[in-house]
Amino acid sequence: MLQPNPFIITADYYGPDYFCDRKAETEVLESNLANGCNTVLISSRRMGKSGLIAHVFNRFFVHSNFRTFSIDLFPTSSLAEMILLLAKEITGLLKSKGEKMMDSFLTIVKSLRPGFKLDPVTGQLVFDISLGEIVRPVDSLKEIFQYLESSEIPCIVAMDEFQQIADYPETHVMELLRTHVQKCKHTWFVFAGSNRRMMEKLFHNPSEPFYMSCSPLYLDAISYDHYLAFAQRHFEKAGKNLQKEGFKYVYDMFDGHTWYVQRLMNELFAWTRPGEMSDKTMAENALSFVIKTYARTFQEQMSAYPEAQKQLLIAIAKEGKAEQVTSVAFCKRHSMKSPSTVQSALRVLHEKGTITKEKTVYSITNRLFGMWLTMEY
Numbered sequence: 001m002l003q004p005n006p007f008i009i010t011a012d013y014y015g016p017d018y019f020c021d022r023k024a025e026t027e028v029l030e031s032n033l034a035n036g037c038n039t040v041l042i043s044s045r046r047m048g049k050s051g052l053i054a055h056v057f058n059r060f061f062v063h064s065n066f067r068t069f070s071i072d073l074f075p076t077s078s079l080a081e082m083i084l085l086l087a088k089e090i091t092g093l094l095k096s097k098g099e100k101m102m103d104s105f106l107t108i109v110k111s112l113r114p115g116f117k118l119d120p121v122t123g124q125l126v127f128d129i130s131l132g133e134i135v136r137p138v139d140s141l142k143e144i145f146q147y148l149e150s151s152e153i154p155c156i157v158a159m160d161e162f163q164q165i166a167d168y169p170e171t172h173v174m175e176l177l178r179t180h181v182q183k184c185k186h187t188w189f190v191f192a193g194s195n196r197r198m199m200e201k202l203f204h205n206p207s208e209p210f211y212m213s214c215s216p217l218y219l220d221a222i223s224y225d226h227y228l229a230f231a232q233r234h235f236e237k238a239g240k241n242l243q244k245e246g247f248k249y250v251y252d253m254f255d256g257h258t259w260y261v262q263r264l265m266n267e268l269f270a271w272t273r274p275g276e277m278s279d280k281t282m283a284e285n286a287l288s289f290v291i292k293t294y295a296r297t298f299q300e301q302m303s304a305y306p307e308a309q310k311q312l313l314i315a316i317a318k319e320g321k322a323e324q325v326t327s328v329a330f331c332k333r334h335s336m337k338s339p340s341t342v343q344s345a346l347r348v349l350h351e352k353g354t355i356t357k358e359k360t361v362y363s364i365t366n367r368l369f370g371m372w373l374t375m376e377y
């Protein structure tokens, strides 16, 4: 039988065997949930926030004591869309628990009743609401919270890409949510986000509704030793060998950034036949191959940028970690027109998430894109 590649590169969670380390973070999150402390989980993109949430939700302590719900707010742009996701997530779980649970949702969440329909084939009650049927989202939010609090088993709600709410056209959604969250007596929350600037503003700024309301948990790279042990264990299990230098090359190249390490190890695992050894040369070749795989996408992406943004991307990629990008020296070094040109290009690229800012340092968010830029220009 074909053995699945143990280095998962999709967002799905395949169980603890395929999940590397994060012991300390798991303990913190689990303890927060056990003690009724809401958590704000922050990391750069693709570091493993969603994975950690899924891992903790899968733990015996959590799934035997709580009902867990997860929504990703990234594709939402209004309170109604958020309600749609939340209601579907909740009713999806209720469906598996039977009619009685559905009935109590129907009784409490009155504003979403139009979403309950009788399946003409089975005659069973199904929840199939459309966005247009959510006409009183503020009431729906209140009722959903009432429902969660009425559950005899405490609930946990994870909201991924939470900072998205700040862009909703309705005013006061944050205040509204904060009021409901604050009133909860046995429903706990995990708010996750990758836009560090926004997340920190929302949770650490005294003028924001969620100020100091959650315990912060930052995700950094998994340590080299833990990752090496994890990778070697999976190679060995398949009768393959992973040379330390090969892994180190990959880990160092991406500073241990989870998705990129997973992507390269997935490739290396596929390239290595049982009985063979994956070494540094193979790792170098795998990296070139992976970058080439995305080259077409990167080319198209580049052709769509206006000249100033293109130049700035190349400049930041060449510096790797770029500082003082609006200085005259930076402009001169990279033949850019003026600090003001850099400033406006910087703002757009940062807003789009193409570049990341950590304190005063800028880098290309997609590390493979950054590498491709340095090779190509």
Ligand SMILES: Nc1ncnc2c1ncn2[C@@H]1O[C@H](COP(=O)(O)OP(=O)(O)OP(=O)(O)O)[C@@H](O)[C@H]1O
Binding pocket: 008, 009, 010, 011, 012, 018, 019, 020, 021, 022, 043, 044, 045, 046, 047, 048, 049, 050, 051, 052, 194, 222, 258, 259, 262
């Ligand atoms: N501890 C881990 N061990 C092994 N693989 C992991 C681990 N954490 C995450 N991954 C893998 O790394 C990739 C990125 O993880 P995940 O989607 O959880 O990151 P994220 O921070 O939520 O990303 P985004 O900012 O895009 O939402 C996924 O393919 C996931 O399977």
Ligand SMILES: [Mg+2]
Binding pocket: 049, 050, 051, 160
């Ligand atoms: Mg995620």
